[in-house]
Amino acid sequence: MPYQDLRAFLTALRNSGDLVDITRPIALKYDIAKALAKTSSIQGPALMFTNTGTAFPLVAGVYGNRRLALKAFEATEQTIHEKVLKGINNPIAPVDHKGAPPCQEVVLTGDAIDVTKLPVPTYSPKDGGPYITAGMVVSENPETGTPDIGNYRFQVHGPKELGVFSAPNHRFGKNIAHATAMGKQLHGAIVIGVDPLTMYSGQVQSSDSTNDWFVAGGLRGSPVELAKAVSNDMKVPAYAEIVIEFTVDTNSQKVEGPLGEYTGYYTAASPKPVAQITAITHRRGAIFQGLLTGKPITENHVLKQIPFETSLLHQLQAQFPTITDISVNSSGGVQVYLVIAMKPRYEGEARHAILAAMASNLHPKWVIAVDPDIDIRSSAEVEWAQSFRVKPSEDVFVVDRTATAPLDPYTDGAFSSSVGIDATKPFGVEFPDVAEVPGWRDFDLPEIDKR
Incomplete structure (x- = not known):
């Protein structure tokens, strides 16, 4: 109950x-x-x-x-x-x-x-x-x-x-x-x-x-x-x-x-x-x-985050069903910085999903799409995807005169601009395997586990 x-x-x-x-x-x-x-x-x-x-x-x-x-x-x-x-x-x-x-x-x-x-x-x-x-x-x-x-x-x-x-x-x-x-x-x-x-x-x-x-x-x-x-x-x-x-x-x-x-x-x-x-x-x-607001992260941002993320996930999954999760980052005021986890079904789908997110009620400045293997709430993992799964000349684009987020202190009147970054693996191209140690999270190591 x-x-x-x-x-x-x-x-x-x-x-x-x-x-x-x-x-x-x-x-x-x-x-x-x-x-x-x-x-x-x-x-x-x-x-x-x-x-x-x-x-x-x-x-x-x-x-x-x-x-x-x-x-x-x-x-x-x-x-x-x-x-x-x-x-x-x-x-x-x-x-x-x-x-x-x-x-x-x-x-x-x-x-x-x-x-x-x-x-x-x-x-x-x-x-x-x-x-x-x-x-x-x-x-x-x-x-x-x-x-x-x-x-x-x-x-x-x-x-x-x-x-x-x-x-x-x-x-x-x-x-x-x-x-x-x-x-x-x-x-x-x-x-x-x-x-x-x-x-x-x-x-x-x-x-x-x-x-x-x-x-x-x-x-x-x-x-x-x-x-x-x-x-x-x-x-x-x-x-x-x-x-x-x-x-x-x-x-x-x-x-x-x-x-x-x-x-x-x-x-x-x-x-x-x-x-x-x-x-x-x-x-x-x-x-x-009371409720503290101001420079992120405050209680105001935590209050918004889960409803904002789920609302946008609900909207976008209707058009892009392979979207598995969305992070509306607190550091961006739970407004202007989005990360989307998805497995594109065709070349260019990640870009379409990014554009749909830009048109949402949140009016984000930054939208990044990554594969589902990336932890979208880890800035290090998102930055890793941006570093090695992005060809900037092809996968980064700017949309001008997008709607501005409310109270954004740095906009051009009623308009802003938005950056899309497709950090998913290139569609239909063989990509190297991830060099990660398997099973380490469950490995029994009492010498440090008890610390």
Whole structure:
């Protein structure tokens, strides 16, 4: 069974030694980020900060490394893509929660609304202020009512105001633009602290017509329980820790940013729409959740990686069935650097697969195709394939004026360019055997095995 809520997952992490409680005071301004960067550097545990200077504890690092990600999916490296693909291919409809939802045990409206009472960290020295980074945003297409869930940033401007940023090609950004064109205010909710698979489902790449609650149910293998929001008609996860309901006012803008983003660079400050908070609801003893972003690799990149990889694998395998795996490298922000493992069926197929990947929603700058014998998550093995299976004049090509990845600091306006490298063995040509010592991994050598 999937974890019902964040608390169940945190219990599992604590029992396995993957969650550490920090009871001494840790400053929300910068020091939380320092602690998260340190545990991330050693592939360490998630951290629960119980002394935040507020009434709420703060947990972060929940998605801090691949080990914790696999634990959330209850999968291994060998089973993860199969499990996620099964979830994507078998969506499950949400259900209404029966009775009073836990996420509304405490309801704050009117003058009681004050988001500054939550332990919202300031992560980087040049950030424009405290940022909610682990919020799962629920919004709807204002015309069709199709719900979208995704991870977006919000800057705390004041007790009832948040700065809004969503790239225009993302569904939340499209919903804001659509509502503005219709002369409507967009209602939304920031959901903080949900079960891990619902959080991961917000990263799955899908069409604008997809009801994301079905995707979440598929990944969980059971329906998400939803409850009606307090100040609008939207549905939110019943077991969320905290829900911040809002309307987006595009006519009222304030300077938002900078923020150290997934690219590893600060995004410039600029006027952006304001979210007016209409209600805050939470569980008793609610746990706030943080998420470190910035120079790769951070928790932000780990959260995206498995859903991004499996989404793209799902899309490309329909056209190229001999693709066995895809790596969307964390060092490229889980966006601009892809490695594809495949066995070409005909000369030029690897190039076709590379071009299809370039046209995907990730907008990568670098796409490398290798044979399935290459470990695509080992930079050394990929570099080996590039070194000795590539004839640069024939196997390396550049496609100009490709779409740019969001927030890429080095692009030509709305366009970029992409490099394709076919590092598969030449098709139909006899190639030398690999000089590798067979069976060494299983060789019994107690003299060093016990070290």
